[in-house]
Amino acid sequence: MKRISLKLKLTLLYTFFMAMLTCAALAILFSLSSREILSSAQSRLEHRVQESVDDLDYDDGELEVGSDFYSVTRDVYLSLYDSEMYFLYGKIPQGFDQQPELAEGVTRTVRDGARSWYVYDLSFRLTSDYTVYVRGITSVADAEESFTVTLRFAVILLPLMVLATAVIGYRFTRRTLLPVRRITSTVREIRADADLSRRIGLAGQDGGADKKRASRDEIYTLAATFDDMLGELEKVFDREKQFTSDVSHELRTPVGVILAQCGEMLRDPSLSEEHQAEVRLIQRKAKGMADMISQLLFLSRADQGRQPLSRELIDLSGLTEMTVEEGQLLADSQRRGIRIESEIEPGIEAWADETLYIRMLVNLISNAVRYSFDNGTVTVGLKREGANVVGTVMDQGTGIPADSLPHIWERFYRADSSRTGENHSGLGLSMVKWIAEAHGGSVSVTSRPGEGSTFTFRLPAGKREEN
Numbered sequence: 153m154k155r156i157s158l159k160l161k162l163t164l165l166y167t168f169f170m171a172m173l174t175c176a177a178l179a180i181l182f183s184l185s186s187r188e189i190l191s192s193a194q195s196r197l198e199h200r201v202q203e204s205v206d207d208l209d210y211d212d213g214e215l216e217v218g219s220d221f222y223s224v225t226r227d228v229y230l231s232l233y234d235s236e237m238y239f240l241y242g243k244i245p246q247g248f249d250q251q252p253e254l255a256e257g258v259t260r261t262v263r264d265g266a267r268s269w270y271v272y273d274l275s276f277r278l279t280s281d282y283t284v285y286v287r288g289i290t291s292v293a294d295a296e297e298s299f300t301v302t303l304r305f306a307v308i309l310l311p312l313m314v315l316a317t318a319v320i321g322y323r324f325t326r327r328t329l330l331p332v333r334r335i336t337s338t339v340r341e342i343r344a345d346a347d348l349s350r351r352i353g354l355a356g357q358d359g360g361a362d363k364k365r366a367s368r369d370e371i372y373t374l375a376a377t378f379d380d381m382l383g384e385l386e387k388v389f390d391r392e393k394q395f396t397s398d399v400s401h402e403l404r405t406p407v408g409v410i411l412a413q414c415g416e417m418l419r420d421p422s423l424s425e426e427h428q429a430e431v432r433l434i435q436r437k438a439k440g441m442a443d444m445i446s447q448l449l450f451l452s453r454a455d456q457g458r459q460p461l462s463r464e465l466i467d468l469s470g471l472t473e474m475t476v477e478e479g480q481l482l483a484d485s486q487r488r489g490i491r492i493e494s495e496i497e498p499g500i501e502a503w504a505d506e507t508l509y510i511r512m513l514v515n516l517i518s519n520a521v522r523y524s525f526d527n528g529t530v531t532v533g534l535k536r537e538g539a540n541v542v543g544t545v546m547d548q549g550t551g552i553p554a555d556s557l558p559h560i561w562e563r564f565y566r567a568d569s570s571r572t573g574e575n576h577s578g579l580g581l582s583m584v585k586w587i588a589e590a591h592g593g594s595v596s597v598t599s600r601p602g603e604g605s606t607f608t609f610r611l612p613a614g615k616r617e618e619n
C-alpha cells in the first residue's frame with residue numbers, strides 16, 4: 153500500500169480536529185440557543201396571558217372584553233372560556249383544531265398534526281361564583297423558525313469551515329515541508345552523480361525574510377547542518393584525492409628506477425640462471441605496480457577534472473579492429489587457445505579521444521580474455537544504433553555473481569580475487585566507466601555465472617565536440 157505523505161497526514165489531522173471542534177462548538181451553541189429561544193417564547197406567552205386579564209371587566213352581570221384581547225400581539229392568540237370549557241370570546245389560530253383540557257398555570261406543548269403549539273391557561277375570578285379561563289396559544293414553529301434558520305446557516309457553514317481548514321492547512325504544510333523536498337532532491341542528486349559540491353542552500357538564498365526564518369525554523373537549521381556536513385565531506389574527499397595523487401606521483405620515480413635496474417641486470421651475461429629468475433620476478437611485480445600507479449594517476453586526474461579529453465573524428469571501426477588484433481597477440485602469448493572474433497560494422501565514426509578509447513577497449517578485452525575458460529572465444533562487436541555507437545565485448549568465461557554486479561565499477565573491487573592474479577588492482581572497470589561517461593556515453597554489463605559476460609558501451613556517434 154502506498155504510504156500517505158506527511159503533508160496529507162498533517163492536513164487530515166488538522167481537518168479532523170477542526171471538524172470535531174466545529175461540531176462541538178455548534179452543538180453547544182444550538183442547545184443553548186434553542187433552549188433560550190423556546191423558553192423566551194414560553195415566557196412571552198405567559199406574560200401576554202397574564203396581561204390580558206386587564207382587558208376583562210365584569211359590570212352589572214355583564215362580561216366586557218377590551219378590544220386588545222382580540223389583537224394577536226407577540227404571536228399569541230387569546231381566547232376566553234367559562235368553567236365548562238365553553239368558548240366565549242377571542243381568537244383561535246388557524247390550524248389549531250384541538251380542545252385540550254384546562255390546565256391552570258402550566259405551559260404545555262400540544263401537537264396538532266404536523267404542528268406544535270404552546271398552550272397556557274389562566275383562571276380569572278370575575279365574582280365569587282363566576283370564574284373564566286383565559287387561554288393563550290402560540291405556535292412553536294414560529295419560535296423555532298429563527299432557530300431553524302441558524303441551523304441551516306450552520307449546516308452550510310460547518311463543511312465550508314472544515315474545507316477552508318483543509319485547504320489552508322494543506323498549503324501551510326506544503327510550504328513548511330518544502331525545504332524537506334529540497335533536502336531530499338539534493339541528496340538524490342549527490343547520490344546520482346557523486347557530486348559533493350552540491351548544497352541544499354536554503355539558508356539565506358531566498359532573501360531577507362527567509363534568512364530570518366532560517367535562524368528559527370528547525371528544518372532550515374537541519375538544511376544548514378546538512379550543508380556544513382557536505383562541506384566537511386567534500387574537504388575530506390578532496391584531501392583523499394590529493395593524497396592518492398601525491399602518493400602515486402612519489403611512487404612513480406622509484407618504481408621506474410627499479411624497472412630500469414632490472415632491465416640493466418638482465419642484460420648482464422654473468423648473472424646466473426637462478427638470479428635471472430629472481431630479477432624477472434621483481435621486474436614483473438614492479439611492472440604491475442607501475443600499471444597500478446598509472447591507473448591511479450589517471451583516476452585522480454579524472455577526479456580533479458584534470459584528465460584532458462582530446463576528441464577528434466576517428467574511425468572507430470578501424471581502431472576497434474586494430475585493438476582486437478593486438479588483443480589476439482596478447483591472448484596468443486598466454487597459450488590458452490583463446491580466440492578473439494570481431495563483428496564490426498565498417499565505416500563507423502565518432503568524436504572521441506583515440507588513446508582513451510583504446511584504453512577502454514583494451515581493458516574490456518583483456519578482462520574478457522583473463523576470465524575466459526581455456527580455448528574459449530571472445531567476440532568484439534561494433535554497430536550503429538540510431539544516434540549511438542554500440543560496442544560489445546562478450547566472453548564465455550566465468551561470469552560474475554549477481555551480488556557482485558553492481559560493485560564491479562567500484563575502485564579496487566574484485567569479484568573473485570583468487571582468479572584475478574597478482575597484477576590486478578580492480579581499477580580497470582572504474583576507468584572504463586569514466587572514459588565512457590566522459591564521452592557522453594555509458595557502459596553496462598550482463599552476466600551469467602559459469603556462462604560468460606557481455607560488456608556493452610554506448611557512445612554518441614559522429615557528434616561534434618561541444619565547446
Ligand code: ADP
Nearest residue numbers: 519520523560566567568576577578579580581
Ligand atoms: P581487475 O583488474 O581485477 O580485472 P577490473 O576493474 O577490470 O579489475 O574488474 C573488476 C572485477 O570485475 C574483476 O575483479 C572481476 O571479478 C570482474 N570482471 C571484470 N570483467 C570480467 C569478465 N569479463 N568476466 C568475469 N568477471 C569480470
